[in-house]
Amino acid sequence: MKHRRFGPLDVECPVIGLGTWxxxxxxxxxxxxxxxxxxxxxxxxxxxxxLYGDGEVESLIGEAIAGYRSDVFLAxxxxxxxxxxxxxxxxxxxxxxxxxxxxxDLYLLHWRGTLPLDETLRAFEALExxxxxxxFGVSNxxxxxxxxxxxxxxxxxxxxxxxxxxxxxxxxxHVLHRICARHGVALVxxxxxxxxxxxxxxxxxxxxxASIAAAHxxxxxxxxxxxxxxxxxxxxxxxxxxxxxxxxxxxxxxxELRPEDVEAIDSAFPLGPPRSxxxxx
Ligand SMILES: NC(=O)c1ccc[n+]([C@@H]2O[C@H](COP(=O)([O-])OP(=O)(O)OC[C@H]3O[C@@H](n4cnc5c(N)ncnc54)[C@H](OP(=O)(O)O)[C@@H]3O)[C@@H](O)[C@H]2O)c1
Numbered sequence: 001m002k003h004r005r006f007g008p009l010d011v012e013c014p015v016i017g018l019g020t021w022x023x024x025x026x027x028x029x030x031x032x033x034x035x036x037x038x039x040x041x042x043x044x045x046x047x048x049x050x051l052y053g054d055g056e057v058e059s060l061i062g063e064a065i066a067g068y069r070s071d072v073f074l075a076x077x078x079x080x081x082x083x084x085x086x087x088x089x090x091x092x093x094x095x096x097x098x099x100x101x102x103x104x105d106l107y108l109l110h111w112r113g114t115l116p117l118d119e120t121l122r123a124f125e126a127l128e129x130x131x132x133x134x135x136f137g138v139s140n141x142x143x144x145x146x147x148x149x150x151x152x153x154x155x156x157x158x159x160x161x162x163x164x165x166x167x168x169x170x171x172x173x174h175v176l177h178r179i180c181a182r183h184g185v186a187l188v189x190x191x192x193x194x195x196x197x198x199x200x201x202x203x204x205x206x207x208x209x210a211s212i213a214a215a216h217x218x219x220x221x222x223x224x225x226x227x228x229x230x231x232x233x234x235x236x237x238x239x240x241x242x243x244x245x246x247x248x249x250x251x252x253x254x255x256e257l258r259p260e261d262v263e264a265i266d267s268a269f270p271l272g273p274p275r276s277x278x279x280x281x
Contacts, residue, residue, distance in 0.1 A: 001042030007186035017045025019239035024053030026241035049077035062100035080113025088123035165189035225252035
């Protein structure tokens with residue numbers, strides 16, 4: 001599994017982690033096996049949020065990683081409606097309890113809500129001083145929000161911006177990638193497989209991915225992740241609730257696409273003009 005420095009942190013993180021949104025709806029025992037398999041294959045960045053299953057997913061992860069905590073780079077997120085100064089401290093305590101740990105590796109603001117950003121960030125700094133989180137970052141932040149956050153805490157403090165980025169939604173490539181790079185912020189791609197809307201076998205796009213996958217002896221899903229990972233400073237957190245899916249995804253961690261592969265994917269999934277409702281511009 002390839003590793004990269006995670007933003008400004010002195011931490012080498014696997015380029016592929018594991019997402020856990022909606023994991024509470026999957027078979028619990030199988031989901032726990034999938035998380036443990038992810039740790040075994042090096043997908044040790046585990047991403048969750050207090051929002052997921054209303055805390056149920058954090059509890060499930062707590063059970064899955066008990067005994068393996070030191071192997072995991074554990075990330076959770078505070079809900080924007082809780083993100084006052086004291087609300088953030090309290091939400092973190094609850095997440096720690098559910099995750100059965102005394103420290104998060106990364107704590108994110110899930111998206112920018114209506115509460116004052118400086119309160120959330122001051123709470124993150126306090127949690128960091130107390131050793132309850134190792135680092136903090138943001139999610140779903142556009143360029144203006146990201147620059148506002150950096151203005152508050154200074155350069156080199158925001159570890160990452162976790163944003164929507166997959167083959168069918170490449171808006172982050174327009175400007176956000178460059179701005180993250182300029183400030184040394186890691187870009188973490190969420191829904192990197194299109195959140196269940198992956199190109200079907202037999203479709204034109206599906207066939208482009210399938211033929212590249214066959215040439216490398218991997219699955220189309222691994223090819224899709226490798227394409228996103230060609231960008232420096234990028235990480236992906238696909239969700240998989242089945243151990244066999246986890247194993248297939250892990251192959252992307254070593255996969256080097258050939259220039260002709262990149263070209264073929266680029267023309268099947270063109271960047272196009274900005275079209276996201278999310279203002280990643
Ligand atoms: N910050 C935010 O606002 C935000 C928003 C959305 C998501 N996220 C994070 O990003 C993570 C990933 O995004 P996502 O959950 O939307 O979806 P995703 O990772 O784009 O896609 C997940 C889907 O792909 C399937 N899959 C995974 N590996 C596969 C394989 N090898 N072969 C076939 N199918 C495979 C999964 O099936 P199985 O489950 O059956 O394995 C699941 O249905 C989330 O779980 C969450 O942690 C963050």
